[in-house]
Amino acid sequence: MSADHKPDHAPIELEHFLPYRLSILSNTVSQAIADDYQQRYDLSVTEWRVMAVLARFDGLSAREVAERTAMDKVAVSRALARLVEAGRVNRGTHDGDKRRSVLSLSEAGWQVHDEVAPMARAREREVLAKLDQEERAWLTRILDKLQPVRQK
Amino acid sequence: MSADHKPDHAPIELEHFLPYRLSILSNTVSQAIADDYQQRYDLSVTEWRVMAVLARFDGLSAREVAERTAMDKVAVSRALARLVEAGRVNRGTHDGDKRRSVLSLSEAGWQVHDEVAPMARAREREVLAKLDQEERAWLTRILDKLQPVRQK
DNA sequence: GCGTTATAGTTACATATGAAACCATTTGCA
DNA sequence: TGCAAATGGTTTCATATGTAACTATAACGC
Numbered sequence: 208m209s210a211d212h213k214p215d216h217a218p219i220e221l222e223h224f225l226p227y228r229l230s231i232l233s234n235t236v237s238q239a240i241a242d243d244y245q246q247r248y249d250l251s252v253t254e255w256r257v258m259a260v261l262a263r264f265d266g267l268s269a270r271e272v273a274e275r276t277a278m279d280k281v282a283v284s285r286a287l288a289r290l291v292e293a294g295r296v297n298r299g300t301h302d303g304d305k306r307r308s309v310l311s312l313s314e315a316g317w318q319v320h321d322e323v324a325p326m327a328r329a330r331e332r333e334v335l336a337k338l339d340q341e342e343r344a345w346l347t348r349i350l351d352k353l354q355p356v357r358q359k
Numbered sequence: 360m361s362a363d364h365k366p367d368h369a370p371i372e373l374e375h376f377l378p379y380r381l382s383i384l385s386n387t388v389s390q391a392i393a394d395d396y397q398q399r400y401d402l403s404v405t406e407w408r409v410m411a412v413l414a415r416f417d418g419l420s421a422r423e424v425a426e427r428t429a430m431d432k433v434a435v436s437r438a439l440a441r442l443v444e445a446g447r448v449n450r451g452t453h454d455g456d457k458r459r460s461v462l463s464l465s466e467a468g469w470q471v472h473d474e475v476a477p478m479a480r481a482r483e484r485e486v487l488a489k490l491d492q493e494e495r496a497w498l499t500r501i502l503d504k505l506q507p508v509r510q511k
Numbered sequence: 512g513c514g515t516t517a518t519a520g521t522t523a524c525a526t527a528t529g530a531a532a533c534c535a536t537t538t539g540c541a
Numbered sequence: 542t543g544c545a546a547a548t549g550g551t552t553t554c555a556t557a558t559g560t561a562a563c564t565a566t567a568a569c570g571c
Contacts, residue, residue: 218414
């Protein structure tokens with residue numbers, strides 16, 4: 208009820224606090240997309256991300272997938288276990304290195320990808336539609352500056 | 360290795376995909392802050408958020424805390440259980456409604472708050488320091504437009 | 512070649528999180 | 542009043558996630 212201001216304690220105003228705002232926004236956006244496919248395809252966000260990189264980069268190892276998705280290797284391992292189990296990803300062994308896996312989308316995997324990708328893109332467009340051209344350009348520029356480009 | 364482009368499948372480029380970028384950025388920023396206090400004060404992010412709103416709004420109920428933190432009531436309930444247990448939050452019962460709790464920071468709670476808040480603010484400044492004045496203004500404007508201002 | 516160290520990936524454990532069921536109290540209304 | 546529906550909050554259960562330990566293979570130094 209009463210919004211007591213305590214000047215001596217300088218409390219943080221969450222609604223203006225960048226980390227908090229980013230967290231809310233990120234969750235809202237990701238959740239909206241996930242809602243589209245999560246139950247329908249029995250596919251988690253991490254699994255979807257793995258599929259997305261395999262769609263672009265065929266034959267990656269699990270470690271490389273982890274790099275490209277910015278997920279840790281355990282998460283990738285688990286996502287892959289489910290994806291292989293579901294027949295959405297083919298897993299082979301690297302010729303010269305038996306530790307490495309060689310991953311690619313299966314036919315079924317491509318089918319799922321080709322249905323989910325447009326939905327994800329559509330949701331992104333919905334979000335970006337709230338901004339005008341100039342704002343979108345600034346957003347890209349700002350994200351580029353804030354993001355410690357970790358492309359290895 | 361080979362970055363095969365599959366025009367017939369139109370894979371998503373994660374590194375340009377807004378939801379993905381937001382997710383990475385949000386995690387990076389939040390984690391950096393959490394690292395400052397997490398172990399040192401045995402305080403989780405959710406607990407810290409609860410403390411932050413109680414610092415500003417004294418006497419809230421658990422539900423009101425949930426509203427203000429955009430967390431669900433289960434998460435708030437758990438965070439409060441730990442905070443009360445640790446003696447950082449005082450929990451009373453509302454006069455006219457025995458279901459409601461009446462929450463406020465204890466002395467110890469204020470002490471923790473007064474140490475953590477400056478650290479959080481400093482981290483935020485570090486992030487924002489990567490942007491110039493104009494970019495910061497745009498960022499605020501963009502977040503305002505993307506965020507469906509859910510102040511009830 | 513052979514032992515040490517590094518790397519790819521999985522497993523185990525402990526903790527976090529969300530959904531639904533649940534209890535207590537209060538509200539709405541016949 | 543008195544009872545059905547709503548609300549505040551907690552507990553339960555199933556699942557997700559992170560850290561550390563572990564297995565297998567490969568690379569390095571000599």
